[in-house]
Amino acid sequence: MNELENSFLSEIHQASGETIQDCYQCQKCSAGCPVAYAMDILPNQILRHIQYNHREKVLSSKTIWICASCYACSVRCPNNIDIAKIMDTLRNIAIRSGVKPGEKEIPVFHSVFLDTIKSKGRIHELSLILQFKTKTRDFLKDAGLGWKMYKRGKIKLLPSKFGGGKEIKEIFNTFEESQKKS
Amino acid sequence: MKEVSYYPGCSLHGTAREYDESIRGVSSLLGIQLHELEDWTCCGASSAHCTDEELAFELAARNLAIAEKSDRDLLVPCVACYSRFKTAEKEIKEHSRKSHFSYQGKVHVEYALDFFCNEPILEEVKKKRNKPLSGLKVACYYGCLTVRPPKMTGIKEYENPQHMDQLMELLGAEPIPWSYKTDCCGASLVMTRTDIVRKLSQKVLSMAKEAEADCLVTGCTMCQANLDTRQGELEKETGEKYDLPILYFTELMGLALGHKDAKKWFGRHIVNPVKVLSAKGLM
Numbered sequence: 423m424n425e426l427e428n429s430f431l432s433e434i435h436q437a438s439g440e441t442i443q444d445c446y447q448c449q450k451c452s453a454g455c456p457v458a459y460a461m462d463i464l465p466n467q468i469l470r471h472i473q474y475n476h477r478e479k480v481l482s483s484k485t486i487w488i489c490a491s492c493y494a495c496s497v498r499c500p501n502n503i504d505i506a507k508i509m510d511t512l513r514n515i516a517i518r519s520g521v522k523p524g525e526k527e528i529p530v531f532h533s534v535f536l537d538t539i540k541s542k543g544r545i546h547e548l549s550l551i552l553q554f555k556t557k558t559r560d561f562l563k564d565a566g567l568g569w570k571m572y573k574r575g576k577i578k579l580l581p582s583k584f585g586g587g588k589e590i591k592e593i594f595n596t597f598e599e600s601q602k603k604s
Numbered sequence: 605m606k607e608v609s610y611y612p613g614c615s616l617h618g619t620a621r622e623y624d625e626s627i628r629g630v631s632s633l634l635g636i637q638l639h640e641l642e643d644w645t646c647c648g649a650s651s652a653h654c655t656d657e658e659l660a661f662e663l664a665a666r667n668l669a670i671a672e673k674s675d676r677d678l679l680v681p682c683v684a685c686y687s688r689f690k691t692a693e694k695e696i697k698e699h700s701r702k703s704h705f706s707y708q709g710k711v712h713v714e715y716a717l718d719f720f721c722n723e724p725i726l727e728e729v730k731k732k733r734n735k736p737l738s739g740l741k742v743a744c745y746y747g748c749l750t751v752r753p754p755k756m757t758g759i760k761e762y763e764n765p766q767h768m769d770q771l772m773e774l775l776g777a778e779p780i781p782w783s784y785k786t787d788c789c790g791a792s793l794v795m796t797r798t799d800i801v802r803k804l805s806q807k808v809l810s811m812a813k814e815a816e817a818d819c820l821v822t823g824c825t826m827c828q829a830n831l832d833t834r835q836g837e838l839e840k841e842t843g844e845k846y847d848l849p850i851l852y853f854t855e856l857m858g859l860a861l862g863h864k865d866a867k868k869w870f871g872r873h874i875v876n877p878v879k880v881l882s883a884k885g886l887m
Binding site: 457490491496510513528530531533535536545546548564567574592594 | 615644649797874
């Protein structure tokens, strides 16, 4: 195995299908990114760090979690690099590698969200919110808003019944097995 | 009568209830029969693709496999679901990916806004419109995934889309030109980084206000929820008064077609649209 094959660059290329070497640092992605102000590493810098094999730095960044998947970067890249897709790949790898995430609550939210699908098949918003609040211990945030929404019939108290339980369980079994292997 | 399969998605059973109700209402007035997919499950939304690509693919594929059992098109009102389904479809069609389910990539998946903007449906709307929305200035807010990425959505004018504007014009409303049509509201970050959603939503609301819109129109459940629910706290924070109702395009279609339940849908909003609609003589 040569050096390139062993690099982070090659890992990301294989998982995403995107050619990161094409990036010539025009910074159009970062200029149009609506959440760049809240990132610790700008999108164009993420691509450069991948080229430099800075695995840990990229995977522990806030940036990969702050990205809202709006795809503004992907459609504007002059080299057709799907940067939003690369952000997905980076988050996937970060979770599997067990790196301490740069953002605390966002990965917790995703994990609670998936737990809700696993147990209920669909997202029952009230269960999702309560479970997330149990993890973050912030019960007061948006409580008033929740009441306003309840009064307007927007909060469903009980989850709907669904019949796809066995299949959903299979999907999650495969996922959990693959997480254990890596 | 046109028949389509219908995948409402999770939020249309909860926070986006008026979107579901207005789609059903408008469809029945236009002679479209909706068949809700049996035993549909969550598409995985943003959390699955952020966590594991294979998981995201299979959660979408399971629903598409159910839809494929009939030869009807699949109508999808939530853009997050739509984006996940189109991603799975691309995997099957372009990368010959195999799913655990029987999904072959044959079902035609259509986003609700694109569906209602099809020529024969627009003709029907034109014929049946009995309460034109005269004098109502609307800011058409497409957001991200209704148009991006175009390799999934097929929308050519993804930086300055026009189809919702044209639909609103057909309803008799006045779509205003403005520059935040496809800017992001912060989407699912609302639960975790509410500060980001507030900042992004504030820009959208301010621009719509500056462009003198009476209301914003959208087809995205996350955009609607973020812009509708955050106005109160933004007003306290910035001192700026927005008072901008955030409507689903199907609610305005229902109003223009004279649907009897329109008032009920409007009652579900945090920023009540009835005030501005009454002032314009539309209710």
